[in-house]
Amino acid sequence: MSFYPPSLVNLIKQLSKLPGIGEKTAERLALHILRGSVKDAQALAESISEAKETVRLCSVCYGLADSDPCHICRDATRDQDVVCVVEQGTDMVALEKSGAFKGRYHVLQGCLSPMNGVGPDNLRIRELVERLKKGKIKEVVVATGTSVEGESTANYLRQVLEGSGVKVTRIASGVPIGGDLKYTDALTLKRALDSRHCL
Helix, strand or coil: CCCCCHHHHHHHHHHCCCCCCCHHHHHHHHHHHHHCCHHHHHHHHHHHHHHHHHCEECCCCCCEECCCCCHHHHCCCCCCCEEEEECCHHHHHHHHHHCCCCCEEEECCCCCEHHHCECHHHCCHHHHHHHHHCCCCCEEEECCCCCHHHHHHHHHHHHHHCCCCCEEEECCECECCCCCHHHCCHHHHHHHHHCCEEC
């Protein structure tokens, strides 16, 4: 690495901080950026800067958005009676790609994981309860992952929402045990949503 000029070493170092990017991959990416045009490098830098400046959490569903509320929460054609609860924004994107869900979303921003210090107060559970108090939602579809943490989160939500008068369902089998929604194919997600069941 010391054979490279300091500016290139710094670029490799910064790229290697990205998740899943080791030093070798960071080196390849840095060299690819250098081989490209100045215009392409500037476009990449500007897109990173723009995303950092404009992307925020939607104040309704807590998904990623560049406007508030997000385009899904503003869409009057979507079913306002049903809310699908997911762990992360990437799970919401996976469900949207499947085309199987036409309601609204609520992103928890994680799942319960006491070993990692993540408890109910670290998630957007309180905000979900507040949404339900407004009385428009008739069903909550719990679409957390099937990992131990995802199942624990689903069970906790069932307990919290018990007695709320809202039907609580869980996506059905079809999503592999221990799998993440973002890696599940569209057909499997559609089947899982179509055959969801009460918790």
